[in-house]
Amino acid sequence: QITLKESGPTLVKPTQTLTLTCTFSGFSLSTSGVGVGWIRQPPGKALEWLALIYWDDDKRYSPSLKSRVSITKDTSKKQVVLTMTDMDPVDTATYYCARRPGGFVGDGFDNWGQGTLVTVSS
Amino acid sequence: IQLTQSPSSLSASVGDRVTITCRASQVISSYLAWYQQKPGKAPQLLIYAASTLQSGVPSRFSGSGSGTDFTLTISSLQPEDFATYYCQQVNSYPLTFGGGTKVEIK
Numbered sequence: 001q002i003t004l005k006e007s008g009p010t011l012v013k014p015t016q017t018l019t020l021t022c023t024f025s026g027f028s029l030s031t032s033g034v035g036v037g038w039i040r041q042p043p044g045k046a047l048e049w050l051a052l053i054y055w056d057d058d059k060r061y062s063p064s065l066k067s068r069v070s071i072t073k074d075t076s077k078k079q080v081v082l083t084m085t086d087m088d089p090v091d092t093a094t095y096y097c098a099r100r101p102g103g104f105v106g107d108g109f110d111n112w113g114q115g116t117l118v119t120v121s122s
Numbered sequence: 123i124q125l126t127q128s129p130s131s132l133s134a135s136v137g138d139r140v141t142i143t144c145r146a147s148q149v150i151s152s153y154l155a156w157y158q159q160k161p162g163k164a165p166q167l168l169i170y171a172a173s174t175l176q177s178g179v180p181s182r183f184s185g186s187g188s189g190t191d192f193t194l195t196i197s198s199l200q201p202e203d204f205a206t207y208y209c210q211q212v213n214s215y216p217l218t219f220g221g222g223t224k225v226e227i228k
Contacts, residue, residue: 037217047157047165047208049217062216096164106171108155108210112164 002026004036004097004113011119012087018118022080022097029055029075033102036080037109038071040093048093052100053080087120094118123147123211127220133228140196142223144209149189153213156185156194159222160205168207169194199225 008020022036029036037052051071052060059071070083080097094117098109124147134140144154152172157165167176169185172192182197196203204227209220 046221047159047210047219049210049219052217060215060217064216098164104170104174106151106153106155106174106212108157108167108170108212109165110167110170110176112166115164 002099002111004099004111006095006097006113006116008095008116008118010117011121013122014088014120016087018082018084018087018091020082020084020095020097020116020118022082022113024078024080024097024099027099029053029073029078029080031055031102035100035102036073037098037100038080038082039096039098039109040091041096041115042090042093045093050084050095051082054100055102089120092118092120123150123214123218125209125211125218125220127207127209127223129223130221131224131226133226134199135228136199136201138199138228140199140203140225142194142207142225144187144192144194144220146190146192146211146213150211150213152188153211154185154187154192155210155212156183157208157210158203158205159208165208170212196225 004024035054038050053071094115096115098112154172156169159165173185206224
């Protein structure tokens with residue numbers, strides 16, 4: 001059974017740095033083609049892709065956030081960490097991590113965490 | 123690549139056939155996925171590669187299209203299908219999602 005779970009602060013102040021951890025089980029991030037990504041969703045709004053890290057440490061970022069976002073992995077701990085600097089109230093959203101299985105042309109994110117709501121407020 | 127979904131919302135009855143459209147701003151071959159999201163829940167993958175049904179997804183869901191125009195069809199709407207649906211292109215970075223289509227009860 002594949003599971004992912006996000007953890008981190010629920011409230012951050014403007015200008016602070018957000019660090020979120022995705023802890024997963026049921027698959028390995030050392031398997032060829034597999035990736036773990038972060039997606040966020042402001043309240044009442046659409047999904048927005050943020051970043052993705054692959055089994056071979058290839059990293060991809062949304063250009064609109066690239067200067068503020070960093071993604072890393074710890075394969076042995078089965079964790080992926082998202083760091084976002086200079087947080088602003090507009091970054092208030094539910095943050096999800098999700099698995100990209102790889103190996104399929106045109107695949108999407110097939111397993112998602114439950115999400116964690118992060119509020120940015122002073 | 124921008125994805126435009128239409129309609130943004132629709133009202134339908136149980137048993138209705140429902141069609142949602144996703145148009146890409148440039149050609150993405152068949153590199154499109156569809157998700158269903160219920161309130162307070164994470165999205166769930168329904169279809170990938172434009173027309174391949176994800177394991178465990180009911181066969182009343184189907185996807186079609188290639189290039190720039192794609193369609194998600196629910197052949198006979200069930201009570202549990204009332205949700206918001208998103209398309210996502212995985213052709214190139216940055217990965218992008220459509221604005222969503224909310225399917226409500228008539």
